[in-house]
Amino acid sequence: MKIEKELKKRKIPIVAIDKSLDKFDNKVMFPEKLEKANEMLKRIGLPKKVVAK
Numbered sequence: 001m002k003i004e005k006e007l008k009k010r011k012i013p014i015v016a017i018d019k020s021l022d023k024f025d026n027k028v029m030f031p032e033k034l035e036k037a038n039e040m041l042k043r044i045g046l047p048k049k050v051v052a053k
Contacts, residue, residue, distance in 0.1 A: 028034055
């Protein structure tokens, strides 16, 4: 009962991840998008972190 109350309070629900998805570990699903993202990072670089003072 206590767990159910805690889950109702959360704005983002907890979702169980299906173990059958483990077969996709370390596999590139969209090689074209990965290549494009890597090229963009090479040209532009990583986003700069802004530190608030």
